[in-house]
Amino acid sequence: MTALAAGIDVGGTKILGVVVDPEDPTTIVAAQRVPTPRGGDALLDAVTELVRALETSVGAIGVVGVGIPGLVDQDDVLRVGPNLPAVVDYPFGTAFRERLGVEVSVDNDATCAVWGEHRAGAGRDVADLVLVTLGTGIGAGIVAGGRLQHGANGFAGEPGHMIVDPHGPPCPCGRRGCWERFASGSGLGRIARDAALAGQLDRVVELAGDAELVRGEHVTAAAHEGDAGALAVIDRFAWWVALGIANLVNLLDPALVVLGGGLVEMGALLLAPTRASYDGLVMAGDRRPPVPIVVAGLGEQAGAIGAALLAADDA
Amino acid sequence: MTALAAGIDVGGTKILGVVVDPEDPTTIVAAQRVPTPRGGDALLDAVTELVRALETSVGAIGVVGVGIPGLVDQDDVLRVGPNLPAVVDYPFGTAFRERLGVEVSVDNDATCAVWGEHRAGAGRDVADLVLVTLGTGIGAGIVAGGRLQHGANGFAGEPGHMIVDPHGPPCPCGRRGCWERFASGSGLGRIARDAALAGQLDRVVELAGDAELVRGEHVTAAAHEGDAGALAVIDRFAWWVALGIANLVNLLDPALVVLGGGLVEMGALLLAPTRASYDGLVMAGDRRPPVPIVVAGLGEQAGAIGAALLAADDA
Numbered sequence: 001m002t003a004l005a006a007g008i009d010v011g012g013t014k015i016l017g018v019v020v021d022p023e024d025p026t027t028i029v030a031a032q033r034v035p036t037p038r039g040g041d042a043l044l045d046a047v048t049e050l051v052r053a054l055e056t057s058v059g060a061i062g063v064v065g066v067g068i069p070g071l072v073d074q075d076d077v078l079r080v081g082p083n084l085p086a087v088v089d090y091p092f093g094t095a096f097r098e099r100l101g102v103e104v105s106v107d108n109d110a111t112c113a114v115w116g117e118h119r120a121g122a123g124r125d126v127a128d129l130v131l132v133t134l135g136t137g138i139g140a141g142i143v144a145g146g147r148l149q150h151g152a153n154g155f156a157g158e159p160g161h162m163i164v165d166p167h168g169p170p171c172p173c174g175r176r177g178c179w180e181r182f183a184s185g186s187g188l189g190r191i192a193r194d195a196a197l198a199g200q201l202d203r204v205v206e207l208a209g210d211a212e213l214v215r216g217e218h219v220t221a222a223a224h225e226g227d228a229g230a231l232a233v234i235d236r237f238a239w240w241v242a243l244g245i246a247n248l249v250n251l252l253d254p255a256l257v258v259l260g261g262g263l264v265e266m267g268a269l270l271l272a273p274t275r276a277s278y279d280g281l282v283m284a285g286d287r288r289p290p291v292p293i294v295v296a297g298l299g300e301q302a303g304a305i306g307a308a309l310l311a312a313d314d315a
Numbered sequence: 316m317t318a319l320a321a322g323i324d325v326g327g328t329k330i331l332g333v334v335v336d337p338e339d340p341t342t343i344v345a346a347q348r349v350p351t352p353r354g355g356d357a358l359l360d361a362v363t364e365l366v367r368a369l370e371t372s373v374g375a376i377g378v379v380g381v382g383i384p385g386l387v388d389q390d391d392v393l394r395v396g397p398n399l400p401a402v403v404d405y406p407f408g409t410a411f412r413e414r415l416g417v418e419v420s421v422d423n424d425a426t427c428a429v430w431g432e433h434r435a436g437a438g439r440d441v442a443d444l445v446l447v448t449l450g451t452g453i454g455a456g457i458v459a460g461g462r463l464q465h466g467a468n469g470f471a472g473e474p475g476h477m478i479v480d481p482h483g484p485p486c487p488c489g490r491r492g493c494w495e496r497f498a499s500g501s502g503l504g505r506i507a508r509d510a511a512l513a514g515q516l517d518r519v520v521e522l523a524g525d526a527e528l529v530r531g532e533h534v535t536a537a538a539h540e541g542d543a544g545a546l547a548v549i550d551r552f553a554w555w556v557a558l559g560i561a562n563l564v565n566l567l568d569p570a571l572v573v574l575g576g577g578l579v580e581m582g583a584l585l586l587a588p589t590r591a592s593y594d595g596l597v598m599a600g601d602r603r604p605p606v607p608i609v610v611a612g613l614g615e616q617a618g619a620i621g622a623a624l625l626a627a628d629d630a
């Protein structure tokens with residue numbers, strides 16, 4: 001057996017750690033989850049303790065991979081992470097290596113996730129694929145010609161801030177109409193609140209208690225009951241998801257698009273209208289092979305497993 | 316000396332053919348230009364005659380590369396080309412090889428151009444670069460990690476139909492608000508005519524004769540005279556150019572953006588406001604290394620030289 005690899009997926013609210021044998025990465029040897037603390041030093045402590053706890057449960061860990069939501073440069077420094085507001089220019093790679101005493105690779109979380117899907121998930125044997133994570137924000141990872149794409153600085157794969165409507169709502173990033181204003185969990189909530197305030201979502205408002213309190217989960221719940229207003233909101237939301245995917249396909253021409261992130265828990269409720277809208281939004285859709293749009297095969301563990309595999313592949 | 320390579324760049328209105336020594340590709344051994352005929356068979360004849368004429372002038376040609384504006388698949392079949400309206404599913408690769416009796420590679424024109432720039436132009440020694448051609452429409456070529464990116468089907472690099480404003484003007488492709496509705500030569504003309512019809516472009520209208528006849532070249536001419544209205548139109552146009560470039564940089568993280576196509580003849584008039592707007596449109600512009608935006612080093616020959624080099628590299 002090769003040395004075990006730990007993969008840590010740092011999210012905005014929780015950190016997931018898994019241990020896998022790189023030869024059999026879909027079998028999780030150990031897993032543990034802790035809340036994400038605020039600040040770089042606290043995050044360093046939390047990940048260190050998580051790795052120590054995993055190590056205690058499995059014996060010994062050979063390498064550690066960490067996925068972080070943000071721009072991670074080629075020296076494994078987190079330059080900025082919108083969902084880690086108190087952390088800027090933090091040298092996680094160096095710091096983790098000192099703390100843990102093993103080889104540590106640090107990368108963007110969606111970059112880790114696409115590698116997990118390519119090596120062990122829905123994108124196995126697919127040389128050209130894009131993974132899009134639909135969560136609070138939007139991230140992406142790109143594999144092209146079988147190679148993980150990092151870009152010149154390690155920052156490749158940030159379609160969430162692709163501007164898709166310059167007249168659209170302001171984004172915390174300082175611009176207007178970024179894709180994640182429409183096609184993320186926050187986007188779904190905003191589209192739904194607009195519809196609720198316009199009086200189009202009686203059942204959803206009933207579930208939420210107040211139009212201003214409407215969130216994605218209320219829309220999903222009402223849609224599962226068959227509520228027409230909720231289904232219309234999801235159609236509108238899926239159209240925006242499809243628009244961004246079509247933009248990515250026009251540029252990258254992948255053979256497969258994998259969706260990850262919390263919103264894929266919506267299942268067919270999201271996938272069916274996304275696929276339906278996509279066909280009319282991609283360039284020359286009638287003259288190119290169809291691009292399957294599927295859910296991550298590794299589910300919410302794609303990022304952690306991918307981080308572990310990246311660390312093992314680098315070692 | 317290695318065998319000479321011919322590179323043919325098929326445009327919507329003209330075909331440029333060059334012959335280079337692949338070891339010294341910036342020295343043009345021979346060049347010739349003919350009009351683009353309508354229809355696949357006529358195009359086949361025209362390119363064949365052009366290669367024969369080049370061959371007569373230089374002695375012998377070892378390989379031929381052809382760049383075509385459109386989706387060229389991995390079997391060198393042109394699936395569809397918006398600027399070659401009468402040509403669909405045309406097997407140019409097979410047809411050229413039969414006619415010419417030498418190795419022929421066929422690729423998208425902007426893909427050829429980025430390879431020319433990477434091997435012999437502004438992007439020499441740059442492993443990650445994007446070339447964007449701003450002409451009647453918009454094309455792109457991508458080099459990532461030193462490798463030319465084709466995508467799964469050969470269709471990578473079509474940002475012209477990235478939707479950047481769903482409320483925007485209709486596009487001949489059937490959608491609305493594609494980037495090339497704003498940031499191509501046609502986009503500049505449209506933005507200028509809108510301003511002219513709104514009475515904001517007296518000098519430009521004077522040059523064009525009528526507001527409905529305003530085109531990009533009238534704006535450029537008035538701007539060179541210092542006309543404020545014309546300069547404002549170019550600023551607005553450059554903002555759209557910069558928006559799409561920022562979207563590409565967010566996704567691909569290149570170290571360099573090279574601009575080609577007819578519009579770069581505007582020079583600093585276009586480049587200066589594009590660079591100025593770009594800084595505010597890219598994600599985390601203050602936390603990433605600046606990305607130079609430069610004009611193609613091989614000028615309008617980038618596509619033809621790149622096609623020749625691709626053919627030589629493939630051989």
